[in-house]
Amino acid sequence: GNSVTQMEGPVTLSEEAFLTINCTYTATGYPSLFWYVQYPGEGLQLLLKATKADDKGSNKGFEATYRKETTSFHLEKGSVQVSDSAVYFCALIDGNKLVFGAGTILRVKS
Amino acid sequence: ETGVTQTPRHLVMGMTNKKSLKCEQHLGHNAMYWYKQSAKKPLELMFVYSLEERVENNSVPSRFSPECPNSSHLFLHLHTLQPEDSALYLCASSQEVVRYEQYFGPGTRLTVT
Numbered sequence: 001g002n003s004v005t006q007m008e009g010p011v012t013l014s015e016e017a018f019l020t021i022n023c024t025y026t027a028t029g030y031p032s033l034f035w036y037v038q039y040p041g042e043g044l045q046l047l048l049k050a051t052k053a054d055d056k057g058s059n060k061g062f063e064a065t066y067r068k069e070t071t072s073f074h075l076e077k078g079s080v081q082v083s084d085s086a087v088y089f090c091a092l093i094d095g096n097k098l099v100f101g102a103g104t105i106l107r108v109k110s
Numbered sequence: 111e112t113g114v115t116q117t118p119r120h121l122v123m124g125m126t127n128k129k130s131l132k133c134e135q136h137l138g139h140n141a142m143y144w145y146k147q148s149a150k151k152p153l154e155l156m157f158v159y160s161l162e163e164r165v166e167n168n169s170v171p172s173r174f175s176p177e178c179p180n181s182s183h184l185f186l187h188l189h190t191l192q193p194e195d196s197a198l199y200l201c202a203s204s205q206e207v208v209r210y211e212q213y214f215g216p217g218t219r220l221t222v223t
Contacts, residue, residue, distance in 0.1 A: 034211060043114075043200050043214035044153075089153070096165055096207040097143075100153040 002027040002094040006101035013080055013108050021075040021104045023064075023090035033057075033066055033073045034098070036089040044089065047075075080108045113137045114215035116201050122221045123191065131186040131218045133201030141207040142184040144176060147198040147217070159184060160207045191222045 007022040025033065032051045036044040048057030050066035050073065057064050062077045073090060085108045090101040114135045123129050135142060144156040158166035159178040173195075175187040184201055198219050202212040 032211075036214075041216075043116075043216045044202075046211050046213065049211055096141075096158055096160070097155050098212055102152045 002031060002092055002099050004090050004092055004099055004101040006088075006090050006104050008102075008104070010105035010107055013106070015082055015108055015110050016079045017108075019075070019077040019080045019084075019106070021088055021090075021106070023073045023075065023101060025071050025073065025090075025092055027071070027092060027094070030066075030068060031092045031094065033064075034091045034093075035062070035064055035073070035075050036091060036100075038087045038089065038103070040086070047088070080106070082108045082110050084108050113213050114201060114203055116199075116215035116218050118218060119216065120219045120221075122223060123188070124223055125191060125193075127191075128187070128189040130188065131199055131201075131220075133184040133186075133215055135182055135184075135201075135203035135213070135215075137203055137205075137213060139203040139205050139213075140181050141204045141210075142178060142181070143202040143204075143212065144184065144186050145200040145202065147200055149197075153200075156186075158207060165207060188220075191220075193222050196220055196222045 003026045034049045035047040037047045038044045048059040050057040053068040055066045087103045089103045091098045142159045146154045157176045162178045177185040198217045200217045201215040204210040204212045
């Protein structure tokens with residue numbers, strides 16, 4: 001079946017640093033890809049999505065591009081803030097369910 | 111965002127108790143889901159409902175019993191749980207089951223003593 005692999009965390013950055021969280025996928029065809037974010041004590045929130053190859057999803061300064069040649073959907077942000085500290089999940093649609101990566105903890109220090 | 115609500119937010123129960131988790135979505139969606147999130151483990155899909163019919167059951171023990179009386183409400187009935195069932199239980203909904211992004215509730219933090 002389809003699967004998602006994320007870089008292990010935690011990732012610790014200083015405020016205003018550049019962020020990359022790697023995500024690669026294994027899939028039959030070209031499923032829609034998502035990034036979800038989970039802030040402390042809360043459920044998951046959809047951060048951005050891309051539904052086909054070369055699509056770029058973006059939201060709140062975060063971006064990710066659907067790259068079929070490298071089967072990747074890396075999350076980037078040019079300047080992180082302390083409020084971005086959370087767990088980030090990469091996911092894809094597989095039939096009637098979402099398949100999630102293990103999650104990457106991001107800690108941003110002021 | 112209050113699109114998907116869950117109650118209670120926290121629950122402590124003994125192994126012999128019976129309790130229920132409730133989820134309600136205010137988004138007009140047709141599909142609802144239960145997930146289990148344990149520390150240091152990937153998110154686990156438990157159940158999927160589409161238009162009140164169960165379409166996925168991922169080998170979940172029978173001590174977890176879902177109920178979907180209508181497309182807006184989803185319950186998870188719990189009985190004779192084990193300590194390893196302690197986790198965050200997340201409910202989600204989507205417009206349809208296939209290809210649509212899911213919207214999550216805040217979760218119920220369950221502790222089994």
